[in-house]
Amino acid sequence: MSRPEYGEKPTMLNVPSYTADVVLPRKVRPPVTSARVIVVGASTGGTEALKVLLEPLPPDTPPILITQHMPESFTQSFAQRLDSICRIRVKQAEDGERLQTGCAYIAPGHSHLLLTSNGPAWTCALSQAQPVNRHRPSVDVLFRSAANLGGANVVGVILTGMGRDGAAGMLEMREAGAQTLAQDEASCVVFGMPKEAIAAGGVQEVLPLKDMAARMLQLSRIPAR
Numbered sequence: 001m002s003r004p005e006y007g008e009k010p011t012m013l014n015v016p017s018y019t020a021d022v023v024l025p026r027k028v029r030p031p032v033t034s035a036r037v038i039v040v041g042a043s044t045g046g047t048e049a050l051k052v053l054l055e056p057l058p059p060d061t062p063p064i065l066i067t068q069h070m071p072e073s074f075t076q077s078f079a080q081r082l083d084s085i086c087r088i089r090v091k092q093a094e095d096g097e098r099l100q101t102g103c104a105y106i107a108p109g110h111s112h113l114l115l116t117s118n119g120p121a122w123t124c125a126l127s128q129a130q131p132v133n134r135h136r137p138s139v140d141v142l143f144r145s146a147a148n149l150g151g152a153n154v155v156g157v158i159l160t161g162m163g164r165d166g167a168a169g170m171l172e173m174r175e176a177g178a179q180t181l182a183q184d185e186a187s188c189v190v191f192g193m194p195k196e197a198i199a200a201g202g203v204q205e206v207l208p209l210k211d212m213a214a215r216m217l218q219l220s221r222i223p224a225r
Contacts, residue, residue: 014051020144020169023112023129028176031153032117036062036220037099039115039146039154039173041139043161045189047078049209050159054104056213061088061187062220063099065113066123067142067162069135080104095126107137114145115154133165139193143169145183154175155219157212159183159201162195171202179219180204181212186190 020026038061042049046068061176070078075092082090082104093105093113099122107113111126125145132138139158143166146154156173158166160183174180180203182194187209197203207215 002173003015008141009045017134018130018132020132020138020140023127023132023138023141024114024144024148026144026148026172028148028151031149033120033122035122036153036155037115037122037146038062038064038157038220039142039150040064040066040157040159040215041068041142041161041166041169041193042066042159043165043190043193044138045160049183049189051082051085052158052209053157054082054088054090055215057086057088057217059087059102059147061102061123061217063101063145064088064104065093065099065107065115066104067107067113067137067139068209069137071163075106075109075147076140082106093124093126096123098123107142109137113142114138114141115149116145117149133163135165139166140169143173145178146178147172150176150178154178155216156180157182157207157216158194158197160188160190162190163192164196166193167196167200167202169202170197171200174204179222181215181219182206183212184208
């Protein structure tokens with residue numbers, strides 16, 4: 001893509017840096033279903049990393065929720081671009097939609113993306129609550145929602161990006177029983193977000209980007225503990 005790299009959006013230093021508490025509390029609940037779900041967070045360098053991650057995935061891949069730091073004017077076209085080259089469907093997430101196997105849902109640039117449920121089915125929700133870690137959408141919000149509801153049915157992935165968004169949420173997911181992966185430094189454009197998640201203790205495995213899709217699929221097919 002010939003346009004500038006997506007990722008960190010300009011922020012004012014005097015803007016408060018809220019945690020995910022401003023969007024939803026930390027409250028772990030039993031999963032409503034045994035179906036697996038994958039959650040992914042990325043920022044600077046993430047557009048190309050997501051292409052590498054998603055392109056080889058087969059149509060029976062569990063649903064994937066993705067928060068990529070990106071201006072709202074680009075998220076729809078970004079989803080469409082990925083959809084045109086991937087075997088799975090890729091689309092911009094809509095509030096309240098039921099998650100489908102073989103589909104990846106990109107957070108729109110104006111809203112946080114959350115894993116939710118409706119009866120025995122995974123759904124997603126959008127929230128325009130305060131930015132978290134100065135971002136909306138925020139990776140921490142997505143990861144907390146997955147920790148609260150998904151437990152051991154979740155596979156969490158954190159990719160290249162600047163800053164610390166996602167570190168706290170990945171630790172919460174791991175504490176809830178999720179499998180957690182981080183992109184290694186050598187394959188990152190910016191190692192900030194994976195590095196912070198590793199330092200916080202939330203990452204179980206660190207992998208090169210080229211190996212991430214296969215390992216993610218393998219973990220998503222292991223029965224929950």
